Amino acid sequence: MAIEVRKVENARERHIFLTFPWKLYRHDPLWVPPLMTDRKKSIDPDQGVFFQRGVAEFFIAWDGSKAVGTICAAEDIEGNRATGRKDCVFGFFECHNDYAIACALLDRAAGWAMSRDLNALYGPFNLDYEDAYGILVEGRDRPPVMLCGHTPDYYQEFVERYGFSAARGDNIAYEIDLHKNSKQLEKLEEMAVRVKQRRNFVIRPADFSRWQDEIDNVLALINPALEHLPGHIPWRREALEKLLVPFLDIADPELILFAEEDGSPVGFFPCVPNMNEVLIHANGLRYPWNYLQAFYYSKKKVQCGSIKSVLVLPEYWGSGIVILLFSEMVSKLKEKGYRWVDLSLTSDDNPKTPELAERMGGRIYKRYRVYRYFLE
Numbered sequence: 001m002a003i004e005v006r007k008v009e010n011a012r013e014r015h016i017f018l019t020f021p022w023k024l025y026r027h028d029p030l031w032v033p034p035l036m037t038d039r040k041k042s043i044d045p046d047q048g049v050f051f052q053r054g055v056a057e058f059f060i061a062w063d064g065s066k067a068v069g070t071i072c073a074a075e076d077i078e079g080n081r082a083t084g085r086k087d088c089v090f091g092f093f094e095c096h097n098d099y100a101i102a103c104a105l106l107d108r109a110a111g112w113a114m115s116r117d118l119n120a121l122y123g124p125f126n127l128d129y130e131d132a133y134g135i136l137v138e139g140r141d142r143p144p145v146m147l148c149g150h151t152p153d154y155y156q157e158f159v160e161r162y163g164f165s166a167a168r169g170d171n172i173a174y175e176i177d178l179h180k181n182s183k184q185l186e187k188l189e190e191m192a193v194r195v196k197q198r199r200n201f202v203i204r205p206a207d208f209s210r211w212q213d214e215i216d217n218v219l220a221l222i223n224p225a226l227e228h229l230p231g232h233i234p235w236r237r238e239a240l241e242k243l244l245v246p247f248l249d250i251a252d253p254e255l256i257l258f259a260e261e262d263g264s265p266v267g268f269f270p271c272v273p274n275m276n277e278v279l280i281h282a283n284g285l286r287y288p289w290n291y292l293q294a295f296y297y298s299k300k301k302v303q304c305g306s307i308k309s310v311l312v313l314p315e316y317w318g319s320g321i322v323i324l325l326f327s328e329m330v331s332k333l334k335e336k337g338y339r340w341v342d343l344s345l346t347s348d349d350n351p352k353t354p355e356l357a358e359r360m361g362g363r364i365y366k367r368y369r370v371y372r373y374f375l376e
Contacts, residue, residue: 003068003101007109008058012170017058017092020070022284024094024152028144031150032276033284034132039133042127043072043092046223047135049242050127052079058092059108061101069095072114073106074127079233080118087372089115091133093155103159107217108373121373124168127353128232130243130308134171134368135159141365145306145342148173148366164371168230169348171370174362176341178334184361185330192327195320199261203328206270208248213243217258217265218311221286225311230349247272254332255305259312267326268311273332274304274342305333310353322356 001115008017009296018039025031041047045057050056056074060067072092080086090109095101109121125133131151137156178185206214215237223234251272259267282294307329312321333341343362346353 003063003104004063004106005059005061008060011155013060014058016029016067017060017070018043020060020067021094024096026148028150029253030140031073032143033282035279036284036286039284041351048127048240050074050076052238054089054119056127057112059105061099061105068098069101069105072127073107073109075116075118076233082233085230086117086119088118089125089127090121090123091119091126093124097152097154099158099161102155103162106159106162106373110373114375119375121164121375125370129260134370137170137367137369138364139366140174140226143276143280144366145304145344146272146276147256147308148344161372162373164373167370168371171345171347171368172342172354172364173342173366174346174354174357175365176343176357176360176362178330178338178340180361184359187325188323188330188360191323192322194322199319201266201321201324202260203324204260206251206253206258207357208253211248214258215244218244218268221268221311221313223266224313228314229347246252250275255329255336257325257328259325266313267321267325268309268318269307269329270309271305271307271329271341272308275302275363277302277304303335303339304342305338306344308344315353319375322352326356326360
């Protein structure tokens with residue numbers, strides 16, 4: 001029977017679209033089910049952050065009456081304006097191991113893009129450039145950490161067979177064992193002492209009682225620190241706040257570090273407990289008993305601290321401020337009983353972070369790839 005790809009039109013089809021991954025990954029022990037409430041919000045035009053800057057439509061691939069794949073096609077109007085591109089962002093790309101399904105889904109996204117005068121498919125991104133983006137091309141020996149995705153191995157083959165090529169350098173995740181890499185970490189501490197002797201930097205924890213002020217501090221750092229990266233889209237305050245607020249419930253302020261000089265923020269270095277160690281057992285909190293499962297596993301000590309970003313003003317690159325931030329973070333993580341650190345995701349295109357991670361004994365343990373396909 002031929003595959004038919006149809007637009008999601010009603011509540012029943014939205015439910016099928018959102019829950020399809022539970023069918024696809026039900027036998028995959030590495031998959032971490034996303035929170036269903038978050039997924040619902042993300043595709044709701046009245047609640048999803050993406051819809052403040054763009055438009056999107058959602059599609060299901062059908063084989064008769066059976067759903068066999070999903071895809072979203074979106075235009076990031078604000079992002080395209082900022083970069084000068086005419087990309088169609090595709091995401092929620094899931095399908096069974098059948099190239100005909102993948103081809104039908106991508107054809108549908110391409111048709112939607114051309115109807116809006118867009119000239120390329122770009123992704124995958126699930127309407128969020130910071131959450132579970134790209135296709136996993138290396139590292140299927142463990143579950144992903146927070147905000148990192150997991151995809152079947154055949155997705156890479158399917159998109160490359162279709163004609164996609166890498167849009168930029170791979171996004172990479174590093175791991176640092178806080179106990180095995182003792183020599184590198186001792187050297188890090190020695191370097192930090194020398195930096196302290198040269199500069200009057202202050203490292204302080206976040207003050208959650210002044211959360212709005214802290215968001216302003218991050219905003220003052222994030223765009224100058226990242227604007228050198230290819231395809232960077234400037235952050236707006238509202239989007240940044242919506243990204244950060246969910247972490248208030250799980251973050252330890254002692255692990256959210258700011259670097260200051262003369263009272264002004266010059267660096268930001270946040271680490272959060274890897275709650276995927278809990279969520280992998282919680283089924284996306286789809287049913288009431290899943291909350292009991294989450295409560296049970298939340299009592300177990302999280303082993304991994306996940307670092308998602310290091311932001312330093314360009315004029316302070318090379319000043320040693322990152323050394324101080326890393327040294328302080330390692331000390332606090334060891335004191336709190338963490339076993340290892342995840343550094344994710346940085347890019348092969350970023351000249352600073354991979355070099356620093358490797359100097360600390362970091363090892364690449366996952367690699368994700370974002371693709372682009374130019375439409376004729």
